[in-house]
Amino acid sequence: MSALAIDHIKSDDRDKAIRRFFSGACEFLLGAADLKQLPPADRPEIAFAGRSNVGKSTLLNAMVRRKALARTSTTPGRTRQLNYFTIGDEHQGLLYLVDLPGYGFAKAPRQEIEAWTELTRNYLRGRATLRRVMLLVDGRHGLKASDHLMIELLNDSAVNYQIILTKLDKIKTQEMDHIQRTVAKECEKFPACHPKIISTSALKDMGLDDLRLEAMIAGEILEEISA
Ligand SMILES: Nc1nc2c(ncn2[C@@H]2O[C@H](COP(=O)(O)OP(=O)(O)OP(=O)(O)O)[C@@H](O)[C@H]2O)c(=O)[nH]1
Numbered sequence: 481m482s483a484l485a486i487d488h489i490k491s492d493d494r495d496k497a498i499r500r501f502f503s504g505a506c507e508f509l510l511g512a513a514d515l516k517q518l519p520p521a522d523r524p525e526i527a528f529a530g531r532s533n534v535g536k537s538t539l540l541n542a543m544v545r546r547k548a549l550a551r552t553s554t555t556p557g558r559t560r561q562l563n564y565f566t567i568g569d570e571h572q573g574l575l576y577l578v579d580l581p582g583y584g585f586a587k588a589p590r591q592e593i594e595a596w597t598e599l600t601r602n603y604l605r606g607r608a609t610l611r612r613v614m615l616l617v618d619g620r621h622g623l624k625a626s627d628h629l630m631i632e633l634l635n636d637s638a639v640n641y642q643i644i645l646t647k648l649d650k651i652k653t654q655e656m657d658h659i660q661r662t663v664a665k666e667c668e669k670f671p672a673c674h675p676k677i678i679s680t681s682a683l684k685d686m687g688l689d690d691l692r693l694e695a696m697i698a699g700e701i702l703e704e705i706s707a
């Protein structure tokens with residue numbers, strides 16, 4: 481399906497298209513603990529990566545306006561698989577959203593960290609239809625050592641990624657602006673990193689439309705706005 485040409489339509493129409501796409505059909509497809517279990521690479525996909533507890537599953541649920549499509553937890557490290565969700569239909573376009581296992585969990589045994597790194601590296605390198613990784617970073621803390629390792633993996637795999645700051649509701653706007661500037665500075669030297677950082681709160685429904693728009697552009701459902 482070709483992307484909708486939206487550079488000549490009003491932003492109202494674009495917002496409606498975004499809303500329609502994300503309130504339509506969306507379902508959990510499968511959890512893959514192994515790359516052999518991945519679904520056929522027959523449509524674009526967007527993956528959500530980040531430290532354990534950063535809010536990946538919560539943000540995914542908020543994007544698709546479902547409460548418990550992706551399982552959330554107060555216990556870090558609960559999502560251990562690549563969880564695949566399908567969204568859209570033949571008419572609007574189809575997309576996979578992938579909830580990746582969290583990293584940076586201090587108590588994880590070495591073997592587990594190695595297994596995670598191997599799985600993630602192979603996924604990033606081998607998934608031809610992966611269009612963008614949304615790299616979630618806690619808005620209170622900015623980039624941690626484990627995020628830098630993830631960024632290294634992304635840079636090595638030449639996968640496009642975009643930083644999404646989370647939990648905006650927990651800090652003052654000024655602090656978030658400061659973190660946003662600091663992270664932008666740290667990432668400006670990486671060509672695969674999208675220059676636009678999105679600040680979000682799943683709890684307060686902030687930044688979600690920006691994120692939905694970016695996911696639709698990256699997933700070739702909507703074309704980039706030239707204006
Ligand atoms: N205040 C606030 N809390 C949030 C927000 N998003 C997520 N949380 C909370 O953060 C905790 C972790 O959220 P999850 O979505 O399970 O985090 P995750 O990144 O999927 O974690 P793993 O699956 O362990 O990697 C939960 O208690 C959420 O309720 C947010 O926007 N604001």
Ligand SMILES: [Mg+2]
Pocket residue numbers: 536537538551552553558559579
């Ligand atoms: Mg999760």
